Amino acid sequence: xxxxxxxxxxxxxxxxxxxxxxxxxxxxxxxxxxxxxxxxxxxxxxxxxxxxxxxxxxxxxxxxxxxxxxxxxxxxxxxxxxxxxxxxxxxxxxxxxxxxxxxxxxxxxxxxxxxxxxxxxxxxxxxxxxxxxxxxxxxxxxxxxxxxxxxxxxxxxxxxxxxxxxxxxxxxxxxxxxxxxxxxxxxxxxxxxxxxxxxxxxxxxxxxxxxxxxxxxxxxxxxxxxxxxxxxxxxxxxxxxxxxxxxxxxxxxxxxxxxxxxxxxxxxxxxxxxxxxxxxxxxxxxxxxxxxxxxxxxxxxxxxxxxxxxxxxxxxxxxxxxxxxxxxxxxxxxxxxxxxxxxxxxxxxxxxxxxxxxxxxxxxxxxxxxxxxxxxxxxxxxxxxxxxxxxxxxxxxxxxxxxxxxxxxxxxxxxxxxxxxxxxxxxxxxxxxxxxxxxxxxxxxxxxxxxxxxxxxxxxxxxxxxxxxxxxxxxxxxxxxxxxxxxxxxxxxxxxxxxxxxxxxxxxxxxxxxxxxxxxxxxxxxxxxxxxxxxxxxxxxxxxxxxxxxxxxxxxxxxxxxxxxxxxxxxxxxxxxxxxxxxxxxxxxxxxxxxxxxxxxxxxxxxxxxxxxxxxxxxxxxxxxxxxxxxxxxxxxxxxxxxxxxxxxxxxxxxxxxxxxxxxxxxxxxxxxxxxxxxxxxxxxxxxxxxxxxxxxxxxxxxxxxxxxxxxxxxxxxxxxxxxxxxxxxxxxxxxxxxxxxxxxxxxxxxxx
Numbered sequence: 001x002x003x004x005x006x007x008x009x010x011x012x013x014x015x016x017x018x019x020x021x022x023x024x025x026x027x028x029x030x031x032x033x034x035x036x037x038x039x040x041x042x043x044x045x046x047x048x049x050x051x052x053x054x055x056x057x058x059x060x061x062x063x064x065x066x067x068x069x070x071x072x073x074x075x076x077x078x079x080x081x082x083x084x085x086x087x088x089x090x091x092x093x094x095x096x097x098x099x100x101x102x103x104x105x106x107x108x109x110x111x112x113x114x115x116x117x118x119x120x121x122x123x124x125x126x127x128x129x130x131x132x133x134x135x136x137x138x139x140x141x142x143x144x145x146x147x148x149x150x151x152x153x154x155x156x157x158x159x160x161x162x163x164x165x166x167x168x169x170x171x172x173x174x175x176x177x178x179x180x181x182x183x184x185x186x187x188x189x190x191x192x193x194x195x196x197x198x199x200x201x202x203x204x205x206x207x208x209x210x211x212x213x214x215x216x217x218x219x220x221x222x223x224x225x226x227x228x229x230x231x232x233x234x235x236x237x238x239x240x241x242x243x244x245x246x247x248x249x250x251x252x253x254x255x256x257x258x259x260x261x262x263x264x265x266x267x268x269x270x271x272x273x274x275x276x277x278x279x280x281x282x283x284x285x286x287x288x289x290x291x292x293x294x295x296x297x298x299x300x301x302x303x304x305x306x307x308x309x310x311x312x313x314x315x316x317x318x319x320x321x322x323x324x325x326x327x328x329x330x331x332x333x334x335x336x337x338x339x340x341x342x343x344x345x346x347x348x349x350x351x352x353x354x355x356x357x358x359x360x361x362x363x364x365x366x367x368x369x370x371x372x373x374x375x376x377x378x379x380x381x382x383x384x385x386x387x388x389x390x391x392x393x394x395x396x397x398x399x400x401x402x403x404x405x406x407x408x409x410x411x412x413x414x415x416x417x418x419x420x421x422x423x424x425x426x427x428x429x430x431x432x433x434x435x436x437x438x439x440x441x442x443x444x445x446x447x448x449x450x451x452x453x454x455x456x457x458x459x460x461x462x463x464x465x466x467x468x469x470x471x472x473x474x475x476x477x478x479x480x481x482x483x484x485x486x487x488x489x490x491x492x493x494x495x496x497x498x499x500x501x502x503x504x505x506x507x508x509x510x511x512x513x514x515x516x517x518x519x520x521x522x523x524x525x526x527x528x529x530x531x532x533x534x535x536x537x538x539x540x541x542x543x544x545x546x547x548x549x550x551x552x553x554x555x556x557x558x559x560x561x562x563x564x565x566x567x568x569x570x571x572x573x574x575x576x577x578x579x580x581x582x583x584x585x586x587x588x589x590x591x592x593x594x595x596x597x598x599x600x601x602x603x604x605x606x607x608x609x610x611x612x613x614x615x616x617x618x619x620x621x622x623x624x625x626x627x628x629x630x631x632x633x634x635x636x637x638x639x640x641x642x643x644x645x646x647x648x649x650x651x652x653x654x655x656x657x658x659x660x661x662x663x664x665x666x667x668x669x670x671x672x673x674x675x676x677x678x679x680x681x682x683x684x685x686x687x688x689x690x691x692x693x694x695x696x697x698x699x700x701x702x703x704x705x706x707x708x709x710x711x712x713x714x715x716x717x718x719x720x721x722x723x724x725x726x727x728x729x730x731x732x733x734x735x736x737x738x739x740x741x742x743x744x745x746x747x748x749x750x751x752x753x
Contacts, residue, residue: 001081001082001087001088001141001142001143002079002080002081002141002142002143003078003079003080003081003086003088003129003131003142003143003144003145004077004078004079004080004142004143004144004145005077005078005080005129005144005145005146005147006075006076006077006078006144006145006146006147007026007075007076007077007078007146007147007148007149008020008073008074008075008076008148008149009021009024009026009070009074009076009095009148009149009151010074010148010149010150010151011150011151011153011155011156011159012150012151012152012153012156013153013156013157013167013169013268013270014153014157014169014268014269014270015169015270017169017209017211017270018150019211020070020072020073020074021070021074021095021151022070022071022072022073022074023069023070023072024069024070024074024095024096024097025067025068025069025095025096025119026067026068026069026070026076026078026093026094026095026096027064027066027067027093027094027095027096027121028064028065028066028067028078028080028091028092028093028094029060029063029064029065029091029092029093029094030063030065030085030086030091030092031089031090031091031092031126032063032092048123048124048125048126049122049123049124049125049151049155050122050123051120051121051122051123052094052121052122052123056123057121060092063092065080065084065086065091066078066079066080066084072342088131088143089128090126090127090128091126091127092123092125092126092127093123093124093125093126093127094121094122094123094124095121095122095124096119096120096121096122097119097120097121097122097159097162097163098119098120120159120162122159124149125149127147129145129147130145131143131144131145132144132145153268156268157266157267157268160267160268161267164215164216164217165213165215165216165267166199166213166214166215166216166218166234166235166267166268166269167211167212167213167267167268167269168188168199168202168211168212168237168269168270168271169209169210169211169268169269169270169271170186170202170209170210170211170212170270170271170272170273171204171207171208171209171210171272171273172184172186172204172208172210172241172272172273172274172275173208173272173273173274173275174274174275174276174277174315174392174393175274175275175276176276177392177393178274179315179392180204180206180207180208180209180392181204181208181275181277181314181315181392182204182205182206182207182208182312182315182316182317182354182355183203183204183206183243183244183282183283183311183312183313183314183315183316183355184203184204184241184242184243184244184249184275184312184313184314185201185202185203185241185242185243185244186201186202186203186204186210186212186239186240186241186273187200187201187239187240187241187242188200188201188212188214188237188238188239189237189238189239189240189254189257190218190219190235190236190237190257191235191236191237191238191254191255191257191258192219196254197218197219197235198218199212199214199218199219199235199237200212200213200214200218203312203355203357204355205354205355206316206317206318206353206354206355219235233264234264234265234266234267235257235264235265236257236258236262236263236264236265237256237257237262237265237269237271238252238253238254238255238256238257238262239252239271239273240252241273241275243277243278243281243283243313243314244281244282244283244310244312244313244314244316244355244357245281245283245313247278247281247314249275249276249277249281249314250273250275275314277313277314277315277391277392277393278314279393279395280395281313281314281315281391281395282312282313282314282315282316282389282391282395282396282397283310283311283312283313283389283397284309284310284311284313284319284387284388284389284397284398284399285309285310285387285399286307286308286309286361286385286387286399286400286401287308287309287358287401288306288307288308288309288401289305289306289307289308289364289385289401289403290401290402290403291403291404291458292403292404292405292406292457292458293305293403293404293405293406303365303366303367304337304345304363304364304365304366305363305364305366306360306363307321307360307361307362307363307364307385307387308358308359308360308361309356309358309361309387309399309401310356310357310358310359311352311355311356311361311387311389312355312356312357312389313355313389313391313397314391315391315392315393315395316355316389316390316391316392317390317391317392318351318352318353318389318390319351319352319356319361319387319388319389319390320351320352320387320388320390321336321338321352321361321362321385321386321387322336322385322386322388323335323336323364323369323383323384323385323386324383324384324385324386325369325372325373325376325377325380325382325383326376326380326382326383326384327382327384327402329372329373329376331368331369331372331373331383332372333368333372334365334368334372335364335365335366335368335369335372336362336363336364336365337349337362337363337364337365338350338351338352338353338361338362338363339352339356339359339360339361339362339363341354343359343360344360345362345363361387364383364385366405369383370405381404381405381406381456381457381458382402382403382404383402383403383404383405384400384401384402384403385400385401385403386398386399386400387399387400404457404458405457405458406457406458406461408454408455408457408575408583409452409453409454409455410451410452410453410454410455410573410575410583410584410585411423411424411451411452411522411573411585412449412450412451412468412526412571412573412585412586412587413450413451413452413522413523414430414448414449414450414451414522415430415443415447415448415449415450415561415571415587415589416443416444416446416447416448416449416561416563416589416729416730416731416732416733417443417447417729417732417733417734418430418431418432418441418442418443418589418729418733419431419432419433419434419438420587421434421435421436421438422436423451423522423585423587426478426479426585426586427475427588428587428588429475429588429589429590430443430587430588430589430590432727432729439648439649440590440648440649441590441649441727441728441729442590442591442592442641442649442652442727442728442729443563443589443590443591443592443728443729443730444563444591444592444593444728444729444730444737445562445563445593445730445731446560446561446562446563446730446731446732447560447561447563447731447732448525448527448559448560448561448732449468449496449525449526449527449561449571449573450522450523450524450525450526450527451522451524451526451573451585452522452524452526453466453524453526453573453575455575455577455581455583461577461578461579461581462511462577462578463501463575463576463577463578464500464501464502464576464577464578465498465499465500465501465502465575465576466498466499466526466573466574466575466576467488467495467496467497467498467499467573467574468495468496468497468498468526468527468561468571468572468573468574469488469489469493469494469495469496469571469572469574470493470494470496470561470569470570470571470572470589471491471492471493471494471569471570471572472564472565472567472568472569473492473568473569473570474567474568475568475570475588477491477492477570477572477586478586479572479584479585479586480572480574480582480584480586481584482581482582482583482584483581483582484582484584485582486574486582486584488572488574493572496527496559496561496571497527497528497559499528526573527559527560527561528559560731560732563591563593564591564593565591565593566591566592566593566594566639566641567591567641567642568588568589568590568591568641568642569588569589569590569591570586570587570588570589571586571587571588571589572584572585572586573585573586573587590641590649590650590652591641592641592649592652592726592728592737594638594639594641594737595737595739596636596637596638596653596724596725596726596737596738596739597635597636597637597638597724597739598634598635598636598656598722598723598724598739598740598741599634599635599722599741600632600633600634600688600720600722600741600743601633601634601635601686602633602634603630603631603632603633603691603720603743603745604628604630604631606745608743608744608745609744609745609746610745610746611745611746611748612693612745612746612747612748613628613748613750613751613752613753614627614628614693614694614696614697614710614747614748614749614750615627615628615693615749615750615751615752616628616751616752617751617752622751625751627692627693627694627697628693629690629691629692629693630690630691630693631687631689631690631691632658632687632688632689632690632691632720633686633687633688634678634686634688634722634741634743635678635679635686636656636674636677636678636688636722636724637653637677637678637679637724638652638653638654638677638724638726638737640652640681646681649727651681652726652727652728653675653677653726653727654675654725654726654727654736655673655674655675655724655725656673656674656677656678656688656722656723656724656725657670657672657673657722657723658670658671658672658673658688658689658720658721658722659671659720659721659723660708660718660719660720660721661708661718661719661721662707662708662716662717662718663716663717663718663719664716665706665707665708666706667706668719668721669708671689671691671695672688672689674688674689688722693747696708696709696710696747696749697709697710697711697712697749698710698711699711710747710749711749712749712750713748713749713750714749715746715747715748715749715750716746716747717744717745717746717747718744718745718746718747719742719743719744719745720742720743720744720745721740721741721742721743722740722741722743723738723739723740724738724739724740725737725738725739726738
């Protein structure tokens, strides 16, 4: 039986202030059989909690069942089974603290860390879980339980003292309205004889709570290097509180540290304050995204843009983000994702729920923003993100920031009916379908090239010209880096097509052509020998009333790449914008222009047009006959693309099929199909099929029903046909390589004389 215990550990400083034990090692031991397990299992933790001695640790080593680590929320899982020789009984549960056990505790002064200590191990209790039946799946039946433990402040603070850690927990509220004040900084100081010590600061959350972490070293050192002593008493505390903009809300006199409730403060200290939040004390600022954002060729990919800035201030309640296309159209729906306390996306949040100082306020899901912008995106790629911070006293603070997306889409998606699933990967070979696991495919004869060739968005760049080139290279030519000066012709490529939009066309200026001739993938034909303009009519219904928009678009006149000799090719797309920046995409293509071979040599050694008797005599006296079984010999073959490569798609053979058709009948009948070449790739041979002529005999023909069979002593002409085809996509996947061979024969359903 398997057992799963989910648990949680936290430690309390004072009141309801606590921290989860993060990155803490949990150890589980088999209970000591010599002890009274029943009594220990029902004992309260305060009676069992203690630090393990060295002798205890030595005695425990052979009883260790397993160990695990807590996550950032203090959670852990223990998976016990027969592997640990565990059968559901009580066990001892401990945790271990060392120098790296509390990375979540902030260290305002990294130059004064606490002195190394530990590891130190603490026993919590002997636990007998209340196991309940559960089931993960059919093959994993298990018992489960849940247990959590909150370390009381007297134990937790004692543990912190071992490591010389100090914590101030507090809360800040408004003096008049008695509401929590979030987003303010609370600074702590220690009164000293010569120079007061700065201990650190904390920022209040939306509930007004804060924590300040510091070490004994922060207040025990003097300004004289030769006088380095650790005072036995705690610090004498006083505080200052500032709004996010630096406005001082509370500035205690240093003499406050000499008052009885502040002198020699313990290492866990709780304090409450009230302040008055002045109007205008909220802070809001946006620093990113700004400028030109490179969307990296895949405009509609699920890509997050971080919104970075500050939303804070005295009495902050929450904040909102808004996204506008071109400063006018709200495209926020589904595109704004707020960040959690760790700065990561949390789609469940409807508002920003915590103070942020120069960090992640949220994220923009660009695919959704672009979807919301719709066809407007072709006229502008400018966006505006707006931040609004709300205060508890009804005050607000706003900030806005503009950015553009560099909407470059330069890639080859489809050549001749074979597809590049991953258009970003330069090593991607074209497949028979748009799926990662789809079979790699080959093309032949004429092939159109589809993809995207559009550049616009930043610095008013537009497409100036583009070209498509090919080279027979066994896939070794690297893809040039975007921005690099690269001449395909000088590097062995041959031109498939080249279009220069700067040349102008008809009544449209070159600039108009560049603006509207965005060849948007993946279904745009980008192989061409020219271009023309097209008016795209779009009807929008606003309030039920149709509005007709006429949008000029640049389209291409189709042209095919006349593929050459069989082999491996690299096809390169080069796009240059009006700022002289070049973009590249390379795709790897298998080309097969070899025809398969189909031939029938003979049937049972008989040449074509022979008389073929279905039966032969068995005995010399010619009293007993039997039907013949004959080999149909021939060739059904397709050459390899690469002579030594027996793998797909070099071995591009698909199948061959034998049919038989009786003279006068409408269609043939299939007698054999195979996907193995004749001769085989490894073994010679000519046998296409072994045919049992008894298959042809019938006792009666049904009037009006076509029938390939023969009555006894009936004679008729037949055609045996061999069809051979490969998998190569020809003329944009409208056809494949195929060939056939007909073998006529007269069949006599009788015994051979």
